[in-house]
Amino acid sequence: MSILSYIAISEGKIKRSSLEVVSHARKLAENNGLETHAVIIGENAGEFVDEIKKFGVGKIYTVKSPLLKDHINRTLIEAVVKVIELDKPKVVAFASTEAVKDVLGAVAARTDAGVISDVSSFDLQDNTVRAIRPIMATKFLAETESSADLVLVSVRSGSYDVKESPGDAEVIPVEFDLDEDSLKQKIREIISTSGDKIDLSEANIVVAAGRGVKDHEGKKLVEELSEVLGAAIGASRSVVETGMFSPTTQIGQTGKVVSPQLYIAVGISGAIQHVSGMINSKTIVAINKDPEAPIFDIATYGLVGDLYKILPLFIEQLKELKSK
Amino acid sequence: MNFFACIKQVPDLAGPMRIKDGELVQDTDRMMLNAYDASAVEEALGLIEKYGGELEVVLAGPEKAKETARKALAMGAEKGNLISLPPDLKLDSAGYAEILSAFYKDKEYDVILCGKQSQDTDAGLTGSMLAEKLQIPYASNAVGMDVDEAQKKMIVTRQGDTGQEIIELSTPCLVTCSNDMNEPRIPSLKGIMQSKRKPFDTYDLEKLGLNSEELTASKVKTKITGYRDVPGREPGKKLEGEPEELVQQLINLLENEAKVL
Amino acid sequence: MEEDKFDCIVVGGGVAGLSAAMTLAKANMKFLLIERGEFSGSKNVSGGVLWGDDLAKLVPEYWKDEEGYERFINHRRLSFMDEESSFSIDFKSEHFNATPYRGIIVLRAKFDNWFANKVQEAIDKSDYPDESFIANSILVDEIIMEDGKAVGIKAGGEEFYSNTVILAEGVNNLLTRKVGLQNKYVPVDYMATGIKEIIRFDQKKLEDRFQLDGLSGMSNEFVGYATRGIEGGGFLYTNRDSISLGLVLGMKDMRRKGKKPQDVLNEFKEHPVIRDIIKGGEMVEYSAHVVSTGDIRAMPKEIYTDGLLIAGEAANLLMNSGKAIQGMDYAMRSGILAAETATQAKGKGDFSSDTLKAYRSALEGSFVLKDMHKFQSAVQFLHSDDMFETVPKIVCDFGKDFFTIENKPTQKSATLLRKAVKKHSSYWRMLKLALKGGRSL
C-alpha cells in the first residue's frame, strides 16, 4: 500500500506546494511501512518525471492526454479516480490548489473515501489520518481524523519544507480517454491574469494592497514596490471588489492562502477573513495610518503612517540598497 | 430556469467564541446564513429578475435553523425546505451531501447552487460531492454567472489558480458560489413580512429514506476530536514617527533582524 | 394598505422594546418590532443587573431557562475607596435565593437575543403568528407624522402604518428629538459615559474567588477613588465565568477635568483592591456607551403624543442611586405600560393623546416615576463632590484606624471618626451632608 501524492502542474511548472506534500508523504510512508507514490496528470505529464524522481518515490503514474490541457473538473476527476483504482493507496495527498479544491469532494464521493481538506498538518498512525485544519477563517484549529480505508487530504501551501531524497522511481504511464460529449461542459474562455508574473501562492515576498490604496497612484506605488522586491502582488477583498485588483490576487478565507518569507500589508486593516490567508507568513510588515488597526496585532513590524508618504521613500531606499 | 439553493446555518463569526469542554461554544447563540450561500441566493434572484424562473432553498439542520431559511425567503426565494435533523447529530460534508442528494432525488431542477464553502468549517466539499452523487456537471468557486436561454445552459465564470475560466454547463447542473460574485441584499421589511406566508416544507431523515445511525456509521467518514486555539504570533514592533525615520528603521530591521532583503 | 396596518409598531429591540412586544403578543395585538442590529442585543454593550421581578411576569419561570441570564444576586457590596483602601458594606442573604429572584445579572448581547426568541415564541402562540413580526437589520429613519399624529414609520424607503408607535430607541433618542418631544441637544450635565470590560476566568476559579454557589452571583458598587475624583461610580458583576467591571463617569466632569474614560478605567484596575480581585483574569471585551444620569430634567417634554408612546431610556427613564443603576427594570416596566396603553387604545378605538395619557399616569403610579421624583434630590446629592471625594476618604481613614491593631492604647471609634472627619472636612459640613443624605435617601 502507498501514500500517493498528487503532483500539480501549473503554467508549465510543478507547484512547489506539491513538492512540500510529497516530501512529507515520504516521511509518513516510511514511518508506516508504506510506499511513496506520485501521480502527474496533464498534457505533458511526462516532462516532470525526472524532477519527481528526486523525491524518493517508488512509482510515478503519468496520465497524459490532450484532454488535460486546460483544467476541466470532469476530466481531472476521471484521471485521478483511474489512478486511485490502479494504485489502491491508503492516503492520497494533494496540495490545496484551486484545481484540487474544485475536484476533491467529487473524487471522495466517487471513491467512497474519507476526505480532510485544507489541512495545515497531517499524520498517519495505526491506519488513522489525523490532521489539523484551520477553521472559521483561522479563528480555531480543528483536530480532525479519518480511519476510512482510503483517505484524501489536501494541504495548505507552506505547511512543509521541500526535501529531496534519492530514489529510482518506476514510471507507469496510464491510458486515458474520455468521450468529450459526456463532459456536459465546455470551456468558453480562459482569462489568464498572471502571465509571466510570480505565482502568488508560492511567492517568497508578497506585497498586498488594501482599501487604503485608493487610486491609480497608490496602485502604481504597490506595483513599483513589488517590482523592486521581486514580489508577487496580493490584495484584500475590498480592492478586488472595486475592480482595482484582479480576484486572482485575493488573499484570505475566500481567496488564496500564502506563506511567504515577507508579507507587506499596505493599507489593510487586518480583518480575520484576510488574516486567515496570510497568518503563516514569516515576517509581516504592516503599513497603516490607523494605530488601532488590528493588523498591528500580528505584524512583526508595524509602521503607523500614510502609505502615500511611506511607499515612495521605501521604494527609493530599496533601489539604493539594490544598486549597492 | 428553476433554481435550488442549498443553504447552511452557521454561527456568527463576528461574535466571541471559545473552546469549552472540548467543544466550540458561542458566547451568544447567534446563527446566520452562511455568507457564501447568501451570495448564491442573491445570484439566483438576480438571474430570475433577468430571465424569469423560481428559487427554492433547502437547509439541513435543527428545527431552529428554520429562521435562517426564512431569511432566504425574505430575500426573495419562493419556497423553503427544511430537513430537520436531531440537534446532536454530528455530520461532515459527506453526511450533508448524502442527505441533500436524497432530497433532490425526486425534485425537478435546472440549477442547484451551493456556497463554495461553509464559513464555520471552511471545508469546501459538499457542493462537488453532491454533484457527483446526482451525476450532474458542476463548476466551483463561481465569481460570475449568466444564463444562455436559447441553449438552456449556465455560463459560469470561476476563479481558478492563475486566472478565470468561463465555462458552459448543460443543465441540470450545480454551481458553488464565491462571495466575490455579488453583495447579498438585506431583506426589506416587506420581504420579511412576506417570508412568513411563503410555502415551506419540512422533512426529516426518515421521510428521505435515511436514518442517523446509518449516516453516522457509513457515510460520515471524518470526525473532529478536538479544537485548539491558534497559536499567537510573537508580539512585533510598532514604529511611529516621521516617514523618513520609519522607512530607515524598517530597512534596517528587514536587513539585519529579519534578514529577508 | 389598510390590511397591512399594524395595531402597533415598536421601534427598538432593547429591553423596553422587547418588553413592549412581549406584552403586545400576549394581548393578541398585531405588531411589528424593528431593531437596527442584526440581532437583538448586537448593538447593546451593557451588561448588568436587571432588578425586580417584572421579567417573571413576561416570561414565567424564566429562571428555569439558564440560557437567558448569568447569575442571580444574593450578595451585595458597596465599597468606599481611597487610593489604597476600600471600606465595604457587605450583605449576603439566603433571602435572595427564592424565586422569582430580586435581581439577575445579564449580558445584554445574550439576554436580548434570548428575550427576542421568547417574544417570537409568544408571537407564534398569538392570534397573529404570521402577521406580527420581529424585523432585524432595519433602521427606522423617521416616524410618519400626519397633523401632529404619529401614524407609522419609514425605513429604507418603505412606509408602514400603525395605530400606535412605541419609541424604545434607547438613550440616543434621535427619533424622539425628530418628532419634537425633546430638545435637539440634551445638556451633557444629564449624561454619563458607561464603560465596561469583561474579564474572563476559569469558572471554578471565579466561583471560589467570589464564593458563588451554583448560579448565585454578586454585585459590587464602588464610590470614591474608583473614579479618581470624577463624578460617578464603579461596578462589578459576576457572570457565569467572567466579571463585568466598569465605571459610570459624568460627561461634564470628565470634560472639565480633561480625562479619558479608558484611562480612568485603567487606573481603577490598578487600584490595589481591584488588582487583587481581577488577578489571573483575561480581558476579553471592552465597550463604552452613553447612559443617562437619571436626572429628571433630562426627560422629554412629554412621553406621549397622538399615536406615540416613548419607553425606556429614550425617555431618559433611569435611576443611578449609587447603590445600583436601574435602567433595565425601568425600561421593562415602561415598555409593559406603553404596550398596555396601546392595547387599551385599540379597545377604545381612540389613539389620541386623550387615551394615551393613561401611559403617563400609569408610569407616575409605578415605581418608575415615583422613585425618580422621590430620589431626585438623592441623585443630585450623589453627584456632589462630597459624595465621591470627601466621604469615601473619611470612611477609609476611619477604617484604617479602626482595623489597625497596634501595641498602643486603642482609641474609641467615635474619636477615630472625629479624627477622620476633621482631616478631610468639617463637622459642620458633614452634618449638613448627613442631614441632606438622610432626607434624600
Ligand SMILES: Cc1cc2nc3c(=O)[nH]c(=O)nc-3n(C[C@H](O)[C@H](O)[C@H](O)COP(=O)(O)OP(=O)(O)OC[C@H]3O[C@@H](n4cnc5c(N)ncnc54)[C@H](O)[C@@H]3O)c2cc1C
Ligand atoms: C465570508 C467572508 C469572506 C471574506 N474573505 C475575504 C478574503 O478572502 N480576503 C479579504 O481580504 N477579505 C475577505 N473578506 C472581507 C473582510 O472581512 C474585510 O472586509 C476586508 O478584508 C477589508 O479589506 P481592507 O483591509 O482592504 O479594507 P478596510 O477594512 O477598509 O481597511 C483599510 C485600511 O487602510 C487604512 N488606510 C486608509 N488610508 C490609508 C493611507 N493613506 N495610508 C495607510 N493606511 C491607510 C485604514 O486605516 C484601514 O485600516 C471576507 C468577508 C466575509 C464575510
Ligand SMILES: Cc1cc2nc3c(=O)[nH]c(=O)nc-3n(C[C@H](O)[C@H](O)[C@H](O)COP(=O)(O)OP(=O)(O)OC[C@H]3O[C@@H](n4cnc5c(N)ncnc54)[C@H](O)[C@@H]3O)c2cc1C
Ligand atoms: C456600562 C453600562 C452599565 C449599565 N448597567 C446597568 C445595570 O446594571 N442595571 C440596569 O438596570 N441598567 C444598566 N445600564 C442602563 C441600561 O443598559 C439601559 O438603561 C437600558 O438598556 C435601556 O433600555 P432601552 O430598551 O430603553 O434601550 P436600549 O437597550 O438602548 O435599546 C434600544 C434599542 O433600539 C435600537 N434602535 C435605536 N434606534 C433605532 C432605530 N432608529 N431603528 C431601529 N432600531 C433602533 C438599538 O439598536 C437598541 O437595540 C447600564 C448602562 C451602561 C452603558
Ligand SMILES: Nc1ncnc2c1ncn2[C@@H]1O[C@H](COP(=O)(O)O)[C@@H](O)[C@H]1O
Ligand atoms: N446542512 C446543510 N444544509 C444545506 N446546505 C448545506 C449544508 N451543509 C453544506 N451545505 C452546502 O454546502 C456548502 C458548503 O460546503 P462545505 O464547505 O463542504 O460545508 C454550503 O455553502 C451549502 O451550499
